[in-house]
Amino acid sequence: MKSNIIPAIKLTVATIVLFCGIYPAIIWALAQFTPSGGKGESLTVENKRYYANVGQNFTQDKYFNGRPSAVEYNSASSAGSNNAMSNGEYLTTVQARIDTFLIHNPAVKKSEIPVELVTASGSGLDPDLSPKAALVQVKRIAAARRIPEQQLRQLVSGHIQKPFLGLFGPENVNVLRLNVALEKL
Incomplete structure (x- = not known):
């Protein structure tokens, strides 16, 4: 059981960092190059x-x-x-x-x-x-x-x-x- 829980926790933390931090930061940075600066x-x-x-x-x-x-x-x-x-x-x-x-x-x-x-x-x-x-x-x-x-x-x-x-x-x-x-x- 321990061999399954630790990888699951690691995967959860990695996806949280990726999809709640890195990905939104990349999209925000790209939006700054649009004519409206990402404001619509x-x-x-x-x-x-x-x-x-x-x-x-x-x-x-x-x-x-x-x-x-x-x-x-x-x-x-x-x-x-x-x-x-x-x-x-x-x-x-x-x-x-x-x-x-x-x-x-x-x-x-x-x-x-x-x-x-x-x-x-x-x-x-x-x-x-x-x-x-x-x-x-x-x-x-x-x-x-x-x-x-x-x-x-x-x-x-x-x-x-x-x-x-x-x-x-x-x-x-x-x-x-x-x-x-x-x-x-």
């Missing part, structure tokens, strides 16, 4: 500070809507819904989101709605959409703001972020940055 991407609009790397709740028809949030966009309690695709409550929630989207976007067919506009992300705080999810909203925003659709499509195209090094991850559009640019039009 922030935007200041009308003397109010917003974080571009945390999803925001835009509900008015004149704005691009982001992904729904399972935590009501509360970054202190980041989490997904943890409901399975077969869960009745989850299906009811998604159907309600689809119905709401179709009411506000009558020109869009149900089959044209990108899944990310009616399902929450794993963190519940995803700040980005695919270009397709942003473009499907253009007609509604053009009508609400009385702006030509082509001008809005160009705005979306100008805010598409390419994959890191052209390889890692999909193209996406940051909803907060897009809506700030929309307000400047």
